[in-house]
Structure formats: C-alpha cells, structure tokens
Amino acid sequence: MTTAPSAPDTPSTTTDEPPQSSTSGPARWAPLRPLVLRLHFYAGLLVAPFLLVAALTGFLYAASYQAEKFVYAHELTVPVGDTALPISQQAAAARKAHPEGTLAAVRPSPEADATTRVLLSGVKGVDAGHTLAVFVDPYTGKVRGSLEQYGSTGALPLRTWIDEFHRDLQLGENGRLYSELAASWLWVIAGGGLVLWFGRRRAQRKVRGTSGRRRTLGLHGTVGVWAAAGFFFLSATGLTWSTYAGANIDELRTSLGQATPSVSAAAAGEHAGHDSAAGTGGTEHGVGLDKILAAARAKGLGDPVEIVPPADASSTYVVKQVQRSWPEKQDSVAVDPATGEVTDTLRFADYPLLAKLTRWGIDAHTGVLFGLVNQIVLMALALSLVLLILWGYRMWWQRGRASAFGRPIPRGAWQQVPPQILVPCMAVIAVLGYFVPLLGIPLALFIAVDVVLGEIAHRRGQRTYGRQVA
Numbered sequence: 157m158t159t160a161p162s163a164p165d166t167p168s169t170t171t172d173e174p175p176q177s178s179t180s181g182p183a184r185w186a187p188l189r190p191l192v193l194r195l196h197f198y199a200g201l202l203v204a205p206f207l208l209v210a211a212l213t214g215f216l217y218a219a220s221y222q223a224e225k226f227v228y229a230h231e232l233t234v235p236v237g238d239t240a241l242p243i244s245q246q247a248a249a250a251r252k253a254h255p256e257g258t259l260a261a262v263r264p265s266p267e268a269d270a271t272t273r274v275l276l277s278g279v280k281g282v283d284a285g286h287t288l289a290v291f292v293d294p295y296t297g298k299v300r301g302s303l304e305q306y307g308s309t310g311a312l313p314l315r316t317w318i319d320e321f322h323r324d325l326q327l328g329e330n331g332r333l334y335s336e337l338a339a340s341w342l343w344v345i346a347g348g349g350l351v352l353w354f355g356r357r358r359a360q361r362k363v364r365g366t367s368g369r370r371r372t373l374g375l376h377g378t379v380g381v382w383a384a385a386g387f388f389f390l391s392a393t394g395l396t397w398s399t400y401a402g403a404n405i406d407e408l409r410t411s412l413g414q415a416t417p418s419v420s421a422a423a424a425g426e427h428a429g430h431d432s433a434a435g436t437g438g439t440e441h442g443v444g445l446d447k448i449l450a451a452a453r454a455k456g457l458g459d460p461v462e463i464v465p466p467a468d469a470s471s472t473y474v475v476k477q478v479q480r481s482w483p484e485k486q487d488s489v490a491v492d493p494a495t496g497e498v499t500d501t502l503r504f505a506d507y508p509l510l511a512k513l514t515r516w517g518i519d520a521h522t523g524v525l526f527g528l529v530n531q532i533v534l535m536a537l538a539l540s541l542v543l544l545i546l547w548g549y550r551m552w553w554q555r556g557r558a559s560a561f562g563r564p565i566p567r568g569a570w571q572q573v574p575p576q577i578l579v580p581c582m583a584v585i586a587v588l589g590y591f592v593p594l595l596g597i598p599l600a601l602f603i604a605v606d607v608v609l610g611e612i613a614h615r616r617g618q619r620t621y622g623r624q625v626a
Contacts, residue, residue, distance in 0.1 A: 188573055188581075189355050196348035198602060199341055201552070204545045206338040207345075211545070213322035214390075215538035218523045218531040220315040228312050231303060236268045237295025243272070243463075244445040249297040250274035250290035259465055260287050262445065263310070263478070265294040266460035275305065286316070309480060309524060332399050333594065339394035340401065340595040346380070346387040353377045369554035376547040383540040390537065393521040396514055401592045408591075414510035419488045419502040421471045442466075442493030448473045451491045451498050458485065466493050472500075480524040484515065 225232065243264050250272075251259070257279035265272045271291040279288040282304050289305040289312070292298070306316040317326075324331030356377075366374055395401040409415050448463060452475035464474045476488035486504035491497065507515070519525040523534050573581075589596020 188577065189352070191573060192348045192351050196345060196352060199345050199348070200545075200548050202598075203338065203341040203345065204548060206334050207342060207541060208545050209325070210322065210335060210338040211538045211541040213318060215535050215542075217315070217318045217322050218534035218538065220318050221523060221531055222528070224312055224315050227314055228303065231291040231301040231312075232271060233269050234271055234293045234295065234300065237293075240265065240294040241297050242446045243449055245297055246272045246292045246294055247274050247445055250276075250292050250299060253299040254279075254288065254290050254302060256280065257282075257288060261465075262463045264449065264459065264461060264463075270294075271300055273305070273310065308478065309522065310478075329399070335394070336398040336401060337594045337598070339391050339398060340592050341598075342394075343388050343391035344595065346384050346391070349377070349380050350384055353381055369551055372547050372551050372554060376544055376551065379540055379547075380544050383537055383544070386533070386537040387541070389517075390521060393517040395592065396518060400594065404591045409510050409514070412510065414508040416511040416514065417502060417507060419474060419476070419490045420500040421467065421474050421490050423466070423470050423472050423492055423494070423499070443496040447496040448475065448491045448493070451475075451496050452489050455487075455489050455498055455501055457487055457489060460485070477504075480519045481527050482525055484519070484525075486515065 243262060246264075247259070247262050251274070254276060257276035259274070260277035261275040263273040263275070272294050274290040274292060275287040276290065277287050282288050283306075286304050286306045288302055289310070290302045291300045293300055303312050304316070305312060306319070311319055320326055323335055325334055396405055406415070445463060449461075452461060452463075457475060457477055460478050462476055462478045464476070466472060472490040472492055474488060474490055477485035479485035484504060486507075488502045489498050490500040492499050504512070504515075516525060520530060521534075523531040526533075585599065586596070589599060
C-alpha cells in the first residue's frame with residue numbers, strides 16, 4: 157500500500173513469486189502486477205505533491221477544533237449563571253451592538269457555559285457566503301465579541317482559513333481541482349499498493365533485520381496496509397462534495413431517490429405574508445423567536461438548534477438541530493411566523509439510506525462525528541500519508557544507480573495482460589473515469605503519452621538496429 161512512487165531494485169517486471177501453473181487463478185492475474193506497479197509508480201510520483209499538501213492541511217484542520225476552543229475561549233464560553241434570558245432578548249442585545257446586516261440565524265446556547273450565537277449576513281467587510289457571529293452571554297445579555305463564521309459546523313476564522321486552504325489552497329473554485337485530484341487518485345494508489353504488497357512473499361514484507369531500500373520498502377508497505385482502509389474512506393467521502401465527481405454523485409443519488417430531503421418552508425395558505433416582517437433585518441418576525449423556539453421544543457428538538465428566520469413574506473421559520481457528533485441530531489421543523497404552529501416536520505430517521513451515509517461520511521471526514529477520537533484518527537492518517545510519501549520518494553532515490561536515478565518501470569506491461577482480463581478492466585476504468593473525471597482525464601492522458609513515447613522509442617530502436625545491420 158503506497159501513496160508515492162516505488163519500484164523494484166531493477167527495471168525487471170517479473171514478480172518475486174515462484175512459478176505457478178498456468179491454470180491457477182493467481183497465474184492468470186500475474187500479468188496485471190507489472191501494470192499495477194507501473195501505474196502505482198507514476199501515479200505516486202505525479203500525485204504525491206498534491207496528496208502531501210492535502211495531508212498536511214488535513215492534519216492542521218483536524219487539530220483546529222481543539223485550537224479553536226482555546227483561541228476563542230472568551231467568545232465561546234461564559235460563567236454559568238442562574239437563569240437564561242429569553243432568546244428574543246439575547247438576539248435583541250446582539251442587534252443593538254451590531255445593527256448592520258440582516259439576521260440570518262440564531263443558535264441558542266447549547267450548554268450551560270456556552271454563549272448564544274446570533275448570525276448576521278450582508279455585513280460589510282465579511283466575505284460573501286460567511287456570516288458575522290455575535291456572541292451573547294445568555295444570562296446577562298452582554299455581547300462578548302463578534303467573529304466571522306463559515307459553514308454549518310460554525311467554523312471561526314482560524315478553522316475557516318485552514319479549511320479553505322485544505323479545500324482550495326485559498327484560490328477559490330479553481331483551487332478545488334487540487335483537492336479533487338488528490339481525492340480521486342488516493343484510493344487508486346492505495347489499492348495498487350495493497351495489490352503489490354500482498355503479491356509479495358511473506359518473507360519479503362518484513363521490516364526487522366533489513367536495511368537500505370528493503371527496509372524503506374518494508375516500512376512503506378506495512379504502514380500503508382494498516383492505513384489503507386482510512387485512505388479509501390477519505391477518498392470516497394472527499395469526493396462526495398467535490399466539484400465534478402460530487403455533482404455526479406448528487407445526480408446519481410437523486411436519480412435513485414436518495415437525495416437529502418429538506419423541510420418545507422412554505423407558510424400556510426391564509427397566513428402567508430401576515431405579520432412576518434420578513435427581510436427587515438430585525439429579530440422579531442410574527443409571533444417572535446421565543447414562541448418559535450418553544451414550538452420546536454414541543455416537537456422534540458433538543459439542543460443544539462439553529463433558528464432561521466423566514467426568507468420572505470411567504471416563508472416560515474425553520475428550526476433545525478445542528479449536532480453533527482454521534483448520535484447525530486438533524487431533525488428540523490417549519491413554524492408559521494403568524495401563528496407559531498408547526499407546519500412541517502422532518503426527522504433524520506426518515507432520511508434515505510444514502511443521504512444518511514453521506515451525512516455520516518462527511519462528518520467523519522471533517523472530524524466531528526466522534527469528536528476528539530475522530531480528530532486523533534484523522535491526524536494519525538494524515539501523518540501516515542506524509543510518511544508514506546516521504547518513504548516513497550526515498551525508495552525512488554535509493555533505487556538510482558549513477559545516471560539511472562529515478563529509472564521508471566519499463567513500458568509494455570499492458571501488452572502482457574490477457575484480453576479476457578484487460579477488456580473488463582478497461583471498461584471499469586472508463587466508467588470510473590466518467591463519474592470521477594479528475595481520475596479519468598489524467599489517466600487517459602498518461603496512457604496516450606505513454607503510448608506515444610513507447611512508439612517513438614520503438615522506432616528509434618528500429619533505426620538504430622537498421623544502421624547496425626547495414
């Protein structure tokens with residue numbers, strides 16, 4: 157299992173296994189090993205820099221949850237008081253201190269020592285797609301500060317910066333191609349490494365008692381095998397919200413009736429537009445925040461929750477649970493602003509299976525599903541990936557002999573694969589390439605360039621041979 161270039165000590169494409177009968181299963185698949193080795197070598201060589209950046213920034217992101225609690229302790233926590241103020245008073249205090257922008261949401265204090273967040277959109281100086289989070293002491297109504305916030309997990313400036321660097325290198329939408337490329341190829345490189353590792357004889361896998369390139373290979377393979385399942389998981393979950401593969405996955409889920417549902421925010425007929433005051437930027441719409449929250453509580457929505465005001469005069473309040481840690485709380489209700497009655501309810505238990513798996517997968521990928529344990533596992537995987545890349549390049553270095561440094565695996569391995577194996581494999585690759593374009597396009601380019609270079613080398617060899625004969 158590897159994530160960076162590795163290759164045998166010599167350019168030979170033969171395996172270390174003893175000869176087997178041509179009728180046995182392993183023998184039929186043996187011609188694939190040189191092909192996997194060549195693909196693994198070049199994919200690791202070319203994709204490893206992107207994976208290295210993703211691993212380092214992913215490590216920092218997993219650690220940022222705990223760092224955020226320390227850096228923003230004053231804004232996030234308060235001394236525990238006796239009685240919390242009504243949520244409407246807390247929101248009013250935030251708006252008094254920050255009258256700019258429009259009320260986007262309110263997150264009541266989820267714990268006794270936590271502040272309430274009042275989120276404002278359209279604030280000058282705050283990035284588009286971000287909100288200004290105003291932190292209010294739920295017992296006194298005192299504003300303890302304000303910070304820019306991003307995303308459904310409530311990332312503050314430190315975690316937001318690391319998140320965006322991990323996702324797009326701070327380059328916007330075009331920068332997301334780097335992370336999608338890394339996620340698209342991580343599982344391929346990991347899978348190729350597993351095939352190569354388990355294709356070696358047991359005696360050749362050991363680390364103890366070896367030295368030089370053999371020891372590096374042993375470390376590279378052993379760590380890779382243990383981390384492989386995590387790499388497959390990170391690759392699959394990372395692709396679910398990528399630009400191109402993510403769009404294809406969403407389209408597939410929708411076609412299967414497995415899209416993530418949402419609560420209906422359309423207000424009830426005769427009450428639509430009555431006393432809602434939507435779009436004014438104030439804190440009170442219709443019956444007010446206190447009755448809206450009480451209606452949601454009556455439907456079983458426990459903390460943490462987020463209250464979203466009506467988008468317009470014909471919309472309702474939406475109150476949704478925002479707990480992403482296990483067990484997840486993702487229930488939501490729509491509440492009529494004119495009457496305070498619940499008009500629609502959506503339970504996470506009623507989500508389609510693929511919608512649930514997507515939610516769990518993303519939350520585990522971002523380190524919130526299992527809290528600190530989740531974050532430690534992610535940091536361990538990131539560190540493993542960094543070590544595998546460094547060991548891979550070290551093997552490439554150790555493999556060199558004078559001018560033969562970095563010598564690639566010989567071409568033509570695919571010609572040794574029987575058609576009954578090669579054709580189905582190519583069909584599978586074509587389908588995967590269609591759904592995961594940043595896997596398919598680079599792979600097609602690699603094959604095209606490799607074929608052209610092979611043909612050029614072949615013709616040069618023919619000309620050289622012709623001159624020798626003459």
